[in-house]
Amino acid sequence: xxxxxxxxxxxxxxxxxxxxxxxxxxxxxxxxxxxxxxxxxxxxxxxxxxxxxxxxxxxxxxxxxxxxxxxxxxxxxxxxxxxxxxxxxxxxxxxxxxxxxxxxxxxxxxxxxxxxxxxxxxxxxxxxxxxxxxxxxxxxxxxxxxxxxxxxxxxxxxxxxxxxxxxxxxxxxxxxxxxxxxxxxxxxxxxxxxxxxxxxxxxxxxxxxxxxxxxxxxxxxxxxxxxxxxxxxxxxxxxxxxxxxxxxxxxxxxxxxxxxxxxxxxxxxxxxxxxxxxxxxxxxx
Amino acid sequence: xxxxxxxxxxxxxxxxxxxxxxxxxxxxxxxxxxxxxxxxxxxxxxxxxxxxxxxxxxxxxxxxxxxxxxxxxxxxxxxxxxxxxxxxxxxxxxxxxxxxxxxxxxxxxxxxxxxxxxxxxxxxxxxxxxxxxxxxxxxxxxxxxxxxxxxxxxxxxxxxxxxxxxxxxxxxxxxxxxxxxxxxxxxxxxxxxxxxxxxxxxxxxxxxxxxxxxxxxxxxxxxxxxxxxxxxxxxxxxxxxxxxxxxxxxxxxxxxxxxxxxxxxxxxxxxxxxxxxxxxxxxxxxxxxxxxxxxxxxxxxxxxxxxxxxxxxxxxxxxxxxxxxxxxxxxxxxxxxxxxxxxxxxxxxxxxxxxxxxxxxxxxxxxxxxxxxxxxxxxxxxxxxxxxxxxxxxxxxxx
Numbered sequence: 001x002x003x004x005x006x007x008x009x010x011x012x013x014x015x016x017x018x019x020x021x022x023x024x025x026x027x028x029x030x031x032x033x034x035x036x037x038x039x040x041x042x043x044x045x046x047x048x049x050x051x052x053x054x055x056x057x058x059x060x061x062x063x064x065x066x067x068x069x070x071x072x073x074x075x076x077x078x079x080x081x082x083x084x085x086x087x088x089x090x091x092x093x094x095x096x097x098x099x100x101x102x103x104x105x106x107x108x109x110x111x112x113x114x115x116x117x118x119x120x121x122x123x124x125x126x127x128x129x130x131x132x133x134x135x136x137x138x139x140x141x142x143x144x145x146x147x148x149x150x151x152x153x154x155x156x157x158x159x160x161x162x163x164x165x166x167x168x169x170x171x172x173x174x175x176x177x178x179x180x181x182x183x184x185x186x187x188x189x190x191x192x193x194x195x196x197x198x199x200x201x202x203x204x205x206x207x208x209x210x211x212x213x214x215x216x217x218x219x220x221x222x223x224x225x226x227x228x229x230x231x232x233x234x235x236x237x238x239x240x241x242x243x244x245x246x247x248x249x250x251x252x253x254x255x256x257x258x259x260x261x262x263x264x265x266x267x268x269x270x271x272x273x274x275x276x277x278x279x280x281x282x283x284x285x
Numbered sequence: 286x287x288x289x290x291x292x293x294x295x296x297x298x299x300x301x302x303x304x305x306x307x308x309x310x311x312x313x314x315x316x317x318x319x320x321x322x323x324x325x326x327x328x329x330x331x332x333x334x335x336x337x338x339x340x341x342x343x344x345x346x347x348x349x350x351x352x353x354x355x356x357x358x359x360x361x362x363x364x365x366x367x368x369x370x371x372x373x374x375x376x377x378x379x380x381x382x383x384x385x386x387x388x389x390x391x392x393x394x395x396x397x398x399x400x401x402x403x404x405x406x407x408x409x410x411x412x413x414x415x416x417x418x419x420x421x422x423x424x425x426x427x428x429x430x431x432x433x434x435x436x437x438x439x440x441x442x443x444x445x446x447x448x449x450x451x452x453x454x455x456x457x458x459x460x461x462x463x464x465x466x467x468x469x470x471x472x473x474x475x476x477x478x479x480x481x482x483x484x485x486x487x488x489x490x491x492x493x494x495x496x497x498x499x500x501x502x503x504x505x506x507x508x509x510x511x512x513x514x515x516x517x518x519x520x521x522x523x524x525x526x527x528x529x530x531x532x533x534x535x536x537x538x539x540x541x542x543x544x545x546x547x548x549x550x551x552x553x554x555x556x557x558x559x560x561x562x563x564x565x566x567x568x569x570x571x572x573x574x575x576x577x578x579x580x581x582x583x584x585x586x587x588x589x590x591x592x593x594x595x596x597x598x599x600x601x602x603x604x605x606x607x608x609x610x611x612x613x614x615x616x617x618x619x620x621x622x623x624x625x626x627x628x629x630x631x632x633x634x635x636x637x638x639x640x641x642x643x644x645x646x647x648x649x650x651x652x653x654x655x656x657x658x659x660x661x662x663x664x665x666x667x668x669x670x671x672x673x674x675x676x677x678x679x680x681x682x683x684x
Contacts, residue, residue, distance in 0.1 A: 002537055006502045013501065051560045110337050111553030112525040116560055123536040130536050205501055206554070208525045214499045250505030254468060254495035 001129025003246055009135035009204065011242020012142035016197050017219025018226065018234035019145055020190045026166035026229050027186035030089040034075060034097035036219055037212035038191055041100060042068045042198020044108045047115045047207040050199075057118045057199070065195035071100070072191020076184050097212060105209040115202030134203040141200055145193070146235045153231075162186065166229055218245075221261060225268050227275025236276060240264070321366040322359065322628060323390055324351065326611070327383065327407065328398035329374025336374045336400065338603035339551065342681065343398035343421060344369050345602060346609035346650070349595035354615045360622050365615060368392070374399075376406035383407055392416055393628055394618060396611045399440075401427075401470060408436050417630040419614040428662035435634050437617075437656055439610035441577075441665040443478035446546060449575050449670030450479070450519070451486045453544065459517045461489040462544070463510035465530065466521035467498045475521045475546060483519075491515040498526055504533040511539050523548040527555065531568040543572045544672070547607050550574040556678040564675050573672045579650050580606045581673050582682040588649045593680050602681035606650060609681065613648035620646035 020035040032038075042064050049060030079092040119133035126136065153159035164172040165179055173179050205211055222241045226233025241261055248260040268276060326347045328340035351365040359365055370386060372379035379397075386392070395411050397403055399422030408426075411418045412433045421440040426432040428442075454462065462483065466476035473495070480493045491513035494506040507530065510518060518541050522530050527549055534543070549555060554562040555569060563569050579589045592612050596602050602609075621636035622628050624645070636642050638658045648654060655664030673683045 003505055003508065006504045006533075006536075010502045105337065111557070111562075112528055113561055114528070114554065114559065114563065123538075130538065132532070132536060206525045206528050210525065214501070245500065246502060246505050249496070249500070249503075250509060254497060254506055257497050257500070 001127050002131065003129075003250060004243075005126060005129050005131040005135060005139075007242040007246035008239060009131070009138045009242070010245065011222075011239035012138040013201055013204065013215065013238070014218045014222040014241050015142045015235045015238025016138075016145065016193075016201070017215050018223040018238055019142075019149065019231060020193055021219060021223050022229060022231055022234050023149075023186050023190040023193070025223075026162055028080070028086070028089075028183045029166075029169070030080070030086045031093065031220075032072075032075070032080075032187070032190065033090060033093040033216065034100055034212075035190060035194065036215040037097040037100035037104075038068050038072055038194035039198060039201055039215065040104060040207070040209070040212040041071060042195040043115055043202030043205065043207040043211060044104055044113070044198070045195065046199045046202045047108070047113045050116055051113070061196060061199055064198050065192045068195030068198065069188045069191040072194070073184065073188045075191075076187035080187065081180070081184075097216070101209055101212060108207065108209070110209060112206035112208040115199070115207050117203035118199075121203070132204070134200060138200050138204060141197065142235055142238065146231045149231045158182070158185075218261075221265055224265060224275060227272075227278025230275065230277035233275055233277030320363065322363040322394070323392045324365060324367045324615070325383065325386060325392040325395045326367055326369045326398070327372045327379055327395065327403060328369065329400070329403070330369075330371040331373045338553075339608045340374065340398040341600070342596075342602055342604035342606075342608040343396075343611050345596045345600050346592075346606075347396050347611035347614060348599050349592060350612040350615040352595050352599070353592070353612075354619050357619075360615070360619050361626070361628060363628065372397075372403055374403060376402045379403045380406050380410065383410065387414065393630070394418065394614070396420075396614050397422060398608070398611070408433050412436065415630050417618070417633050419611065419617075421608070421610050423662070428660055430638075430659060430661050433661070435630050437634075437637060437654075437661045437663075439613060439651075439654070439663060441651070441663055441669075443475045444482070445663065445665040446475075446575060446670070447478055447482045448665075448667035449672075450544065451483070451488070452667045452670075453573075453575070453672050454483075454488055454517070455486075457517075457542070459542070459544075460487070461491050461515045462517045462519045463492040463494070463513055463515035464490060464519045464521075465494050465496065465503070465506055465510055467523065467526060467548075468495050469498050469523070471548070472498070472521045479519060489515075496526065496530075498523075500526070501529060502533065503530045504537060507533050507537065507539065511537070511541070515541070517542040517544050520545040521548055523552055527552045528563060528568075531563060531572070535568050541571060545572055545574045547575055547577075550576045550580070550673070550683070551605050551607050555675045556683065558677065564677065569675045572675055574675070575670050575672055576605070576607060576683065577651060577669055578671050579609075579652075580682055581671055582679070582684050588647070592649045593682065597680060604681065605678060605683075606681040609650050613646070613650050613654070616648050617643070617646045617654065 017036050024032040045064040049055045075096050079096045083089050117134040123130045161177045222237035226237030248256045326344050328344040329336050330340050351367045354365050370382045395418045401422035401424045404420045404422040405424045418436045419439050420427050423438050428438045466472040480490050492510045496503045496506045558564045620642045621633045624636045624642050625632045643654050676684045
């Protein structure tokens with residue numbers, strides 16, 4: 001059970017990265033390759049707030065959310081909006097990710113930093129296994145985020161507008177939806193999310209300038225398995241990647257981890273090219 | 286006289302040509318001249334992660350070594366000048382910048398600060414150009430004189446570390462161990478060397494598990510090792526993965542002695558008190574780490590303490606002295622040059638294989654290198670190492 005809980009926690013982290021990718025994807029049909037780095041910045045801000053400034057947890061949550069939202073907003077204005085070809089956005093957001101890695105290294109240094117968790121750092125017994133409170137919190141947080149986002153997209157005007165943009169950008173514009181403003185808002189929201197979750201991810205992963213690079217690829221695989229644009233898919237994709245990673249490491253050996261993850265990805269893409277939860281669309285050729 | 290003008294002009298031209306040829310021949314043939322002894326220090330100062338601090342310490346050590354040698358008459362009277370090139374730990378950048386520098390000046394010596402990818406890219410070029418080099422990022426060929434006769438590896442390799450481990454494990458009556466190592470090139474070599482070498486010394490290896498250095502949870506591998514019930518865990522880890530492993534071991538409640546390598550000792554969280562690091566937490570209570578004796582503070586180690594003082598006078602020592610091998614580089618070159626009376630690269634390389642030169646160098650970070658004509662790795666003895674418990678690091682040394 002300890003292994004399963006660990007796998008679910010790691011999977012939850014990948015799922016949260018994938019959720020961030022999805023928020024931007026449905027609004028602008030592109031990937032923000034700096035999403036994992038935004039989460040890294042959130043973890044660093046959490047470290048500064050909790051350890052260096054000794055601020056209350058709730059205050060740090062708000063500060064981290066605000067700072068990373070501003071960074072994400074700046075990214076949209078500087079590296080996304082001026083770019084006409086959506087394909088080039090892949091390159092510009094990748095550039096932002098490198099920039100954030102370097103900035104984090106300059107500000108917080110190169111060594112991993114411990115981010116304390118509000119519920120403590122002692123392992124507890126759960127369902128016959130052992131887990132840290134932060135691991136349980138990550139699992140709960142990923143599920144909660146997906147539930148809230150699904151509710152938001154189905155029950156609110158702005159959520160439905162986002163879905164409309166994802167469905168057909170031009171048609172949404174013709175219906176009077178401010179596509180540009182919503183794309184910007186989606187970037188800011190993804191930053192806000194990355195800032196908030198920094199307080200949960202940091203205690204599990206440490207705040208370290210290589211964190212973004214570690215999370216980006218697995219988050220993308222989780223997204224591809226679950227289906228681009230699907231939030232429940234991101235959650236399932238992340239959990240599946242976590243379980244395969246831990247299972248392969250325990251029963252096949254560490255050398256087989258990547259092999260099994262990418263074998264699974266290939267299998268999913270061959271059987272369901274759009275991912276497990278995304279609908280394949282017909283298109284005129 | 287007028288008839289002699291063409292003859293004089295021809296003689297003058299010939300002299301100029303010969304002079305030009307002379308100044309450009311072979312690495313380090315300016316002995317006795319006023320030319321400085323040019324040292325290029327490659328280091329990934331602008332690299333990511335812990336590599337940057339390691340590179341900064343490595344560069345600092347060669348600068349301090351130069352200060353020491355210059356204060357003691359230079360190398361055959363030539364002042365040592367160190368040119369630092371920030372290669373960002375990127376082989377492409379390293380090769381480009383090195384070639385740019387070599388277009389202006391031919392260095393007498395090149396030292397690098399790792400990683401081995403940079404060494405892989407630059408060492409063949411240096412060898413082709415006839416330039417002496419010291420390397421701290423070992424590659425498959427870097428210590429092989431038949432491939433790279435002018436290069437010497439300063440950093441101890443897994444075979445050297447193994448000697449220290451065997452001494453320690455035997456002293457603790459540990460007869461069975463499990464090995465957990467990273468998937469990096471060094472980690473793989475470490476794991477393979479220990480899995481092969483320990484049984485030859487009568488120590489059973491119950492399990493050998495590898496983890497992905499980008500993974501976030503190593504519990505599966507730790508569980509796999511624990512299932513074989515070893516008396517101790519031999520650990521290779523570096524950076525954030527070390528933190529994950531220590532937490533994972535604590536999480537599953539495995540109370541086992543952890544005998545860790547120098548990569549663990551070089552990771553900041555192990556020596557940083559909580560809340561920033563893990564020092565003082567239960568996670569590190571079972572850990573001992575292999576380090577060079579010079580990496581542990583000893584008030585009686587005069588030469589080491591002087592080296593530290595020289596480094597501090599130049600800049601902050603950001604990593605442990607494990608990365609300060611380059612301090613020894615110029616001490617070795619000075620002793621070799623004094624033996625052969627020249628700074629010619631080939632002659633220096635030959636002299637560096639001489640045990641008398643290695644002894645005369647009075648090196649500091651490692652007290653005795655063991656280069657031979659067939660092996661340019663340092664061949665460090667087990668006596669060079671000690672095992673320390675995690676403690677705060679001051680000026681690159683454990684207290």
